[in-house]
Amino acid sequence: MKQIEVQILQQSYLLTCPEGHESRLLDAVERVDTAMTRIRDAGKVRARERIAVLAALNLAFEIADREAADLAARAAQPAAAAPALQRPGPVGEASPQASLLPDADHERLQSLVQRLDQALGDDGRLL
Template sequence: MKQIEVQILQQSYLLSCPEGQEARLLDAVERVDTAMTRIRDAGKVRVRERIAVLAALNLAFELAERENAATAAAAQAEAGATPLPPSASQRLQTLVQRLDDALGTNGMLFE
């Protein structure tokens, strides 16, 4: 196991990584850092924990959409239909709003 020091939202983390998987880990770090930076820079959320939760939800939602789109495309291809691109923006905004409402005004998931 190799250890790699990375920066996410300007904070250092020492992560363990299997040999030969450094590029995949660094790609994942870049995705997380980009997602968290976008949320922070939007100016509405400042608490690091809340930013991390929102970024994780956004990334999980994107992954689920890709998986759903791939499954739907395969089913449509099997049926001979042309796949339609997913329209997830409104659903994502609704999810983020529900999370904001659940977290409340202090931005803490747990107290």
Template sequence: MKQLEVQIMGQNYMLGCPENSEIRLLEAVHTVDSAMCKIRDAGKVKARDRIAVLAALNLAYQLLEPAPAPAPAPEQAPDAPDAASEASQAQLKALLERLDTALASPNPAH
């Protein structure tokens, strides 16, 4: 296994990387770094661990979003939206907003 030194939000990390997977790992590092820097630069959250949690949640949310369905052929009527899926998406979005708010508020314990 190869070792790569990478930088995320200005901090160095040594990561193990399977052979021939360096490009994929570096793309993942870039994605995480971009997500964390975006949250940090918004100025609402300062703690690195909170930024990491928010970035992880945002990236997981993006991964779980369903791929857009192809447009129906003109002779076909579009299917009715899946109400359960829409409700789940709405609940997840509400949860993420609550987490953003909770993590952005000052925590007297820290």
């Protein structure tokens, strides 16, 4: 594991990352920082924790929109070509097989939530 120091909303964080995934982590940091900066700059929210939660919700909403678009595209495919969909599991279930998200997106979402939890530290967990 490799440690990388990053800046999110002008605050430093030391994050752990698997070797070879540094660019993915930096991309995620940039997305989170951009989302948090937009919320802060809108001027309505100042508390860092609230900004982080709103940014996480906005990013999760974007993922859900992509998921809905993917599902609609799959539904438009002929039945023989469409992969079988599984029902989502209970909230908090970590199994990617129980998710409608592709494995890579599920892993990215889980990783994002874990990083946000680390960033919030003693302020509390998101989920």
